[in-house]
Amino acid sequence: MNTRSKFHLMARAGYGARGVVFLMVAALALFSGFAGAEPDTNSALETLLQQPFGRVWIGLIGLGLAGFVVWRLAQSLANADGQDDDAKGYAIRAALFGSAITYAGLAMTSILMALQMSNGSGGSGGEEGIAAWVMSQPFGRYLAGIIGIGFIVGGIVTAMKGIKRSFGRYLELDAKKNSPAVLISIYGLVARGVVFGIIGVLFLYAAFNVDPEQAGGMAEAMAWLRELPFGGIIYAVVALGLAAFGIYNFVEARYRRIQAPEASDIRRQLPLGRAH
Numbered sequence: 001m002n003t004r005s006k007f008h009l010m011a012r013a014g015y016g017a018r019g020v021v022f023l024m025v026a027a028l029a030l031f032s033g034f035a036g037a038e039p040d041t042n043s044a045l046e047t048l049l050q051q052p053f054g055r056v057w058i059g060l061i062g063l064g065l066a067g068f069v070v071w072r073l074a075q076s077l078a079n080a081d082g083q084d085d086d087a088k089g090y091a092i093r094a095a096l097f098g099s100a101i102t103y104a105g106l107a108m109t110s111i112l113m114a115l116q117m118s119n120g121s122g123g124s125g126g127e128e129g130i131a132a133w134v135m136s137q138p139f140g141r142y143l144a145g146i147i148g149i150g151f152i153v154g155g156i157v158t159a160m161k162g163i164k165r166s167f168g169r170y171l172e173l174d175a176k177k178n179s180p181a182v183l184i185s186i187y188g189l190v191a192r193g194v195v196f197g198i199i200g201v202l203f204l205y206a207a208f209n210v211d212p213e214q215a216g217g218m219a220e221a222m223a224w225l226r227e228l229p230f231g232g233i234i235y236a237v238v239a240l241g242l243a244a245f246g247i248y249n250f251v252e253a254r255y256r257r258i259q260a261p262e263a264s265d266i267r268r269q270l271p272l273g274r275a276h
Helices: 001-028 043-050 053-078 088-112 126-134 140-163 166-170 180-209 220-226 231-255 263-269 270-276
Strands: none
Touching: 001 043, 001 053, 001 088, 001 231, 043 053, 043 088, 043 166, 053 088, 140 166, 166 180, 166 231, 166 270, 180 231, 220 231
């Protein structure tokens, strides 16, 4: 197997691993009243760890997510998707780099859990921790607000990616057809966008009240949905949407166009490479 083939395998395994995590999150959201766990990524890993051969599965997910991080870095730093050299292109690559950092943390957590070096505790408190750290910095309140706006914009972009079917640009699949894979992908992206948007609102609320405990992640976003009028129905629709997002990752694992960057491509993206 050559280097390019290995890169393709890492990227596709990464999408598959992310799909498994989101299916677990959706299952926890739908059955949280029975499982007693919150619908977030850490709880999903903890639940999987308790199953037969749990350490093996968690280790495989960790390795898969590590491959996903490599792919995200290729997309952001080496511009593997060929984004335009304009504001929109740089914004997309910045978001992809942020995704690489997020999944690097999740991959490390998974691997440490598999090696019994961590129990993965902490739930979705990561967002509260981020908010607390940000607010302790100079102008931290405003930085937290910017993060919140970023989540909201990311949510809108993710939802519109589904509604406009623009995800088809990167797939060897006709997104204009109403095939099951396409319809599930649309549903999943819109649901994921809704959750992103709510997390952004929670960050803004935390910034406005100068209270990092008001920030939250997926679990808090889902809890907020449940408190709305007809919240039980809305909650179930979004929870099923997160399952659809998990399946969308399997669609990407199968049909995503993966462009392995060449060394020359990476050099061109570096400032020194451009200077020459």
